[in-house]
Amino acid sequence: MITIKHTHEDGTLVYGTRKGDGVYDIIRKYENGNFKFFPSLRMIGLRNSRDRVADRWAINAAAEALRKAGFEVEVEIDDNFRDRAQVLEDKADRLEDRRDALEAKADRHAGVASAAHDRAHQISERFAAGQPILVGHHSERGARADRKRMDQAMRKSIDENDKAQDAARRANAVGSQMRRSATPAVTARRIKTAEAELRKIQKSLDGHTRRHLDHAGQPYYIEVHDAATGDHRERLLARKAQLENQLGYDRAQLAAAVEAGEYVEWGKHNVHVGDVVRYWGLRPSTVVKVNRTTVAVESGYSWPDKVKFTDIRAVECPHGEDGPAVIAPSQPAKKAQARPKVEVPKLDTEKLQAAATRADNVRVGRDREAFVSPPAVVERLMELAEIEPGMAVLEPSAGTGNIAAAAVERGAVVDCVELDQGLANVLVERVPSVNCIRRQDFLDLERVEQEAYDRVVMNPPFSGGKDILHVTHALRFLKPGGRLVAVMGAGIIFHQSKTAEKFRGLVEQRGGEFEPLPAGSFAPATGINTVVVVIPAEK
Numbered sequence: 001m002i003t004i005k006h007t008h009e010d011g012t013l014v015y016g017t018r019k020g021d022g023v024y025d026i027i028r029k030y031e032n033g034n035f036k037f038f039p040s041l042r043m044i045g046l047r048n049s050r051d052r053v054a055d056r057w058a059i060n061a062a063a064e065a066l067r068k069a070g071f072e073v074e075v076e077i078d079d080n081f082r083d084r085a086q087v088l089e090d091k092a093d094r095l096e097d098r099r100d101a102l103e104a105k106a107d108r109h110a111g112v113a114s115a116a117h118d119r120a121h122q123i124s125e126r127f128a129a130g131q132p133i134l135v136g137h138h139s140e141r142g143a144r145a146d147r148k149r150m151d152q153a154m155r156k157s158i159d160e161n162d163k164a165q166d167a168a169r170r171a172n173a174v175g176s177q178m179r180r181s182a183t184p185a186v187t188a189r190r191i192k193t194a195e196a197e198l199r200k201i202q203k204s205l206d207g208h209t210r211r212h213l214d215h216a217g218q219p220y221y222i223e224v225h226d227a228a229t230g231d232h233r234e235r236l237l238a239r240k241a242q243l244e245n246q247l248g249y250d251r252a253q254l255a256a257a258v259e260a261g262e263y264v265e266w267g268k269h270n271v272h273v274g275d276v277v278r279y280w281g282l283r284p285s286t287v288v289k290v291n292r293t294t295v296a297v298e299s300g301y302s303w304p305d306k307v308k309f310t311d312i313r314a315v316e317c318p319h320g321e322d323g324p325a326v327i328a329p330s331q332p333a334k335k336a337q338a339r340p341k342v343e344v345p346k347l348d349t350e351k352l353q354a355a356a357t358r359a360d361n362v363r364v365g366r367d368r369e370a371f372v373s374p375p376a377v378v379e380r381l382m383e384l385a386e387i388e389p390g391m392a393v394l395e396p397s398a399g400t401g402n403i404a405a406a407a408v409e410r411g412a413v414v415d416c417v418e419l420d421q422g423l424a425n426v427l428v429e430r431v432p433s434v435n436c437i438r439r440q441d442f443l444d445l446e447r448v449e450q451e452a453y454d455r456v457v458m459n460p461p462f463s464g465g466k467d468i469l470h471v472t473h474a475l476r477f478l479k480p481g482g483r484l485v486a487v488m489g490a491g492i493i494f495h496q497s498k499t500a501e502k503f504r505g506l507v508e509q510r511g512g513e514f515e516p517l518p519a520g521s522f523a524p525a526t527g528i529n530t531v532v533v534v535i536p537a538e539k
Contacts, residue, residue, distance in 0.1 A: 001016050001072050001073075001074060002014065002015070002016045002017060002023060002066055002071050002072065002073045002074070003015040003016050003073075003074045003075075003076060004059050004062060004063055004073065004074070004075050004076070005075075005076040005077075005078075006049065006054040006059065006076070006077045006078065006079070007078045008050070008051045008052070008078070008079070008080065008081050008082050008087075009050070009051075009082060009090075010050065011045055011046065011048075011049035011050035011051075011052070012045050012046040012049040012054065012055065012058075012059060013041070013043050013044070013045040014027070014035065014043065014044040014045060014062075015043075017044060022069065023044065023066065023071065024037060024044055026062075026065050026066060026069055027044065027062040027065060027066065029065075031061065031065075032061050032062055032065040033046070033058035033059065033061045033062035033065070034046075034058060035058070035062060046058060046059075051081070051082060051087050053079055053235050053238045053239045053242065054077045054079055054235070054238075056077070056231045056234075056235060059075055059077070060075070063075050079234070079235075079238035081238070081241060081242040081245060083245065083249075084245050084246050084248070084249035084250075085249060088178075091178065092175075092178065095174050095175045095178060096175075098174050099171050099174040099175065099339065099342075102167050102168075102170050102171035102174065102342070103167075103168075103171045103342050105163075105167040106164045106165075106167035106168040106171060106342060106344050107164075107344065108164075109160045109161070109163040109164035109167060109344075110160075110161070110164040110344040110345065112156075112160045113156075113157050113158075113159075113160035113161040113163075113164055113347055114157075114345075114347065116153045116154075116156040116157035116160060117153075117154075117157040117161075117347050119153040120150050120153035120154040120157055123146050123149055123150040123153065157347060158347075161346065161347045164344045165344065165346060167344075168342045168343060168344050171342040172341055172342050175338070175339075176338075179335065179338065182253070183333050183335075184253075184254055184257035184258075184262055184263035184333050185263065185310065185333075187250050187253055187254050187257070188254055188263070188265065188310045189308075189310045190250055191247060191250050191251060191254065192293070192310060194243050194246060194247050194250070195247070197239075197243060198240065198243050198244070198247075201236050201239060201240050201243070202240070203225075204225070204227075204228045204232075204236055205227060205228055205233065205236055205237070205240075206227055207224075207225055207226050207227035207228075208225050209222055209223065209224050209225065210222070210223040210225070211223075257333060260331070261329060261330035261331050262329055262330075262331055262332065262333040262334065263329055263333060264327060264328065264329055265309075266309040266310075266312045266315070267309055268290055268292075270315065270317075270327060271287060271290055271295055271309070271312070271315055272287065272290065272317065273287055273288060273289065273290060274286065274287060274318060275287045275315050275316065275317050275318070276315070276316040276318075277295065277297060277307065277312050277314070277315050277316075278312070278313050278314040278315075278316075279307050279311045279312050279313055280307075280311065284316070285297035285298050285299070285305065285307075286298045288304055289304070291306075293308060293309060294306045294307060294308050294309065295307050295309070295312075313328065314326060314327065314328035315327045315328070371459070371522050371526050372399045372400055372402055372459070373399075373402045373403055373459045373487065374402075374521060374522065375402070376518075376521065377459075377487065377517060377521050377522070377530075378402050378403055378406045379406070380515075380517070380532065381403060381406075381457050381459075381485050381487070381532065382406050382407070382410065382457075384485045384515070384532060384534050385407075385455050385457050385483060385485045386483070387407055387410045387411075387412050387455055387457075388410070388411070388412075389410065389411030389412070390411060390412070390413070391411075391412045391413070391454040391455055392412070392413050392415070392452075392453045392454050392455075392479075393407045393412040393413065393414045393415070393453060393454065393455045393456070393457060394414075394415050394416075394417070394453040394455070394456045394457075394458075394474070394477055395407070395414065395415075395416045395417070395456075395457055395458055396416075396417045396442040396445075396456070396458045396460065396470060396473075396474055397417065397418065397419075397442055397458060397459065397460050397461065397470065398416035398417060398418045398423075398424075398427055398437075399418065399423050399427070399459070400423055400426045400427055400430060401416065401426070401427035401430050401431040401434065403457050403458070403459065404416050404427065404431050404434050405430060405431045407455075407457065408431060408433050408434065412455070413435050414431075414434050414435055415434070415435050415436040415437075415438070415453070416434055416436070416437045416438070417437075417438045417440065417442045417445055418437065418438075418439060419439065419440060419441045419442070421439060424437055424439050442460075442470060442473065442474075443469065443470065443473055447476050447477050451477065452477060452478065452479040452482070453477050453478060453479060453482060454478075454479055454481075454482050454483075455482060455483055455484075455485070456474045456475075456477055456478055456482070456483075456484040456485070456486075457484075457485045457486070458470065458471070458474060458484075458485075458486045458487070459486070459487040460474075460486065460487070460488075462488065462489040462528065462530075465497075465499055465500075467486070467487075467488040467489055467492065468488075468492065468499055468500065468503045470486075471484065471486045471488065471503075471533065471535070472503065472506075474486070475535065475537070475538070478537035478538075479537060480537055480538075480539070481536075481537060482536070482537040483534065483535070483536050483537065484533075484534070484535045484536075484537075485532060485533070485534050485535075486532070486533050486535075487517070487530050487531075487532055488530065488531055488532075488533050489528060489529070489530060489531075490516065490528070490529035490530055490531050492504070492514070492531065492533070493514050493516075493531060506535075507533060507535055510535050510536050510537075510538065511536055512533060512534050512535035512536060513533070513534050514531045514532070514533050515531060515532045515533075515534070516529070516530075516531045517529075517530045517531060517532060
């Protein structure tokens with residue numbers, strides 16, 4: 001047995017159904033009542049049917065469609081309305097529950113967003129320093145996998161953050177319409193609307209005629225409307241009783257606001273031709289005509305504006321013997337207490353997006369050996385270089401500019417050399433304050449007299465003795481009293497080749513030193529062990 005039941009307390013709900021029985025597929029159609037499924041109730045029903053007169057057309061259409069499909073259907077309609085005060089109290093309770101649910105939802109999404117953001121940030125550390133993807137290198141596969149995981153985590157973080165912000169916005173909006181509807185001005189407009197609806201209902205209950213006049217004012221057709229009967233009459237009577245109860249409550253609330261000085265009821269008794277009224281943002285206008293529900297005021301054009309009495313905020317009456325009198329509410333209307341605003345932290349994903357874009361756009365061949373200096377390595381290079389403000393600093397094979405950025409932060413004037421155009425473009429974007437960038441092979445750069453530097457800080461290619469070649473070439477660019485600090489492969493301190501031995505002799509001759517870096521300093525891009533060499537300029 002399927003029961004379609006309507007009460008003012010619960011609205012219109014369908015009882016006796018179960019998942020997959022086909023009931024919802026039938027009555028969800030517009031022609032069969034347009035019923036909806038309510039997840040919070042786990043039931044089928046009509047939207048906005050609580051504390052309203054039963055929609056007999058929708059209920060009967062659904063019942064008829066179900067009977068044709070072979071279901072046994074029973075209809076129960078109870079149109080006894082509830083007291084207006086009880087309706088508003090129950091509505092306030094439901095809104096509080098809804099706000100609590102939305103606040104919990106906002107917190108839940110914010111937690112998921114924060115976790116995804118932290119996960120994306122952790123993965124982005126591989127790319128944040130500007131490390132490009134080395135095409136053909138053994139690290140390429142891991143880098144691309146990390147890039148994909150970071151992108152997925154970042155997208156999830158953004159999506160969940162948007163959901164959290166939306167839930168917070170909806171939570172803060174809950175009850176605002178109800179609080180506004182309780183203000184005296186809105187209550188007065190609601191009373192006028194209800195009174196008009198009552199007059200219309202009474203005409204339908206009594207029956208009426210409507211005359212259609214021609215251009216001469218003579219009736220050419222009389223439209224006759226008989227008194228309502230059957231279900232239509234029952235619905236009108238139920239709605240009339242409900243409106244009368246609502247009007248009684250609203251009139252009492254408005255009378256209390258008037259007595260408290262929070263509202264003034266405007267009408268023909270206190271608004272006259274020649275008065276200045278304020279309305280719509282307190283704009284003053286002079287009244288030229290007073291009607292039953294509106295006044296006509298000067299608009300500045302060839303036609304007047306019409307203003308409803310319920311839209312008037314203040315009246316200045318110049319007819320008094322003692323001068324103009326201003327009539328207005330003596331005190332502002334009391335506002336309902338609102339709960340504290342729901343706020344969830346909004347995540348800043350710009351840095352993550354920048355890292356993702358950089359990782360996606362910058363790719364170099366494995367032969368470039370573009371292993372950028374991680375933050376910990378850069379910090380140690382800066383400590384050993386002892387850079388002071390105003391020093392001239394050179395970074396050969398600068399890559400994406402981690403060393404250059406750190407030197408600029410310490411007040412140095414920095415020049416860079418970088419062969420790869422893609423890396424040079426990232427360098428310009430990341431460190432716009434670099435003094436000069438030469439886009440060429442550092443080994444092809446020849447020193448001129450005016451191009452000498454207080455410090456050369458570098459992280460050159462390592463393989464095949466390239467680090468020795470680059471560091472040796474870089475020594476030519478030091479000023480007297482200057483210092484070179486460079487990252488090199490750890491093999492430089494123990495290889496027995498003539499080139500390595502000669503280089504170690506050079507370092508010793510100049511009073512330089514080697515300092516091993518922690519194992520895995522450049523992981524995961526490469527696992528090669530490294531050292532830092534410090535070489536003073538030739539005396």
